[in-house]
Amino acid sequence: MNEYLIPLTSACTLVTLNYIAMKIRSRMIIESYEEWLAPLFTGIASIMMMLEPLPEPLGLVDLRSLPIFMAGLRYGPLAAVLSTLLPGCYGILAHEDQPYMMVVQELLSPALLSSLFYNRSYRSAFMDIPIRHSLQLCILVFFIRLLTQFYHHPILTWGYALNQLFMLLTTIVTFIILVVMVNDENRSWRLQRQLELQANQDGLTRLPNLRSFMTIAKKTLTKRAISIFMIDIDHFKQFNDQFGHLDGDQLLRDMASILRNSIQEQDYIARYGGEEFILLSTETSPAVLEHYANHLCRTVAHYFSETSTLSIKPITISIGISTARDLHDDLQRIVGEADQALYLSKKTGKNRYTLMDSAKQQQAQKNAY
Structure with a gap:
């Protein structure tokens, strides 16, 4: 039973890291810092998900991909690909099994897939990230990995299927929480901008006051x-x-x-x-x-x-x-x-x-x- 606590602990850690990253972002004075800070923080978050490997029965779906998903959705393909550099180097130096396959499957693929859903308005915070994107990405990646795994090992058991279902649900719930946190922060920012605009605008003519x-x-x-x-x-x-x-x-x-x-x-x-x-x-x-x-x-x-x-x-x-x-x-x-x-x-x-x-x-x- 303790093996199920590892992904849950990782999920809680990821939520905490996301909260810290949002607070740092909201206090940044120069927005251009975000170009390199976002891939840096994303890479660190992915590495932290890799520090505690999942037990073998739960290893099909890994939470290390979630920060990459968020980078692709919010910042686009360039930031998402740059976010894979740190965890990719860490995986190779840590002598993980098939490290180059890991980089492609666990990092680059999520970066490219999530970038397909990217919208400039998500980055500028003028539009919320749809929750359906988190469901679509998690399910898409899960079935791709499941098919790959079945190709190499065609024998599936009920126990194995239930373990993968548990990891899929954990990944989806965690991803939804991350998206909801980001959307709440964006709504607070938009409300603040609206109040600032009203404070500096003439109510009748809509000109500045x-x-x-x-x-x-x-x-x-x-x-x-x-x-x-x-x-x-x-x-x-x-x-x-x-x-x-x-x-x-x-x-x-x-x-x-x-x-x-x-x-x-x-x-x-x-x-x-x-x-x-x-x-x-x-x-x-x-x-x-x-x-x-x-x-x-x-x-x-x-x-x-x-x-x-x-x-x-x-x-x-x-x-x-x-x-x-x-x-x-x-x-x-x-x-x-x-x-x-x-x-x-x-x-x-x-x-x-x-x-x-x-x-x-x-x-x-x-x-x-």
Whole structure:
């Protein structure tokens, strides 16, 4: 009876190792480490399954293949094949019976078979690993080995069949536990990402909120000069008063979508608050910024002139722009100047843009006279 405790102990050990590996993975700072850490940990886990050989009657199905199965499912064929290097070398150095056959049958075959079920979404944790994969792999490998064994030794007894059935069930249950643990960890990760996204996202427009924008803008400003656009919807209060807050909210959503689709790919836009939006641009040339702002104003005006049936006044935007003087410039100063420029755009007629440097130059010329 004690012979049945060996595979059960190995199964418990494998579950524990899987738990430790998941915790290490969740705390890794640099994801590229996973490229070599995953095969390393998988290989070590397989070796630990080989340290305590199974009794002869139970030796057809070995738990050393399970870590290889997991590597193939989660990380694909390359990681799975690399995971066989350590246990393969160990098996050869340990002088196991027919070591090269062991490498092919117990390690390489599981690596290649499990890779057939690989999906990129399993690795990124955006999709759970289906439980059916564990059943399919275990049963497939079991029957392949059973047929191989029967070919060499065609005599089968009931005792032998029951022992192999016990090992098959142990392997399946252990594999299912490993998959369930990984899926639970992935679901926790997805929930955390969703909560982080909600914390950094404006609930109405689905744009980033001001807090996340300021964090990204500060980081960008340490690497390169930037420009800040303050964008305001003209006559928004009158629109709300005339048509109600529900239509006002829809206008904000539509405006967010238009701006998101109109900005340059490398730029970043967020909702500032109320009817205002804030844009981080990597452009700093005054001529380019003026062309950019003019494009946004024209795009918004054209879109709503073609689609809006509610507003009596045209739906347009006003823009104020300020540019960093140098790296590590004060972000609050840039945003404040962009806000002043926006005020000038609103004051001088709306549906236009004001570049703060140009506004300062014009003011200086007026003072000179």
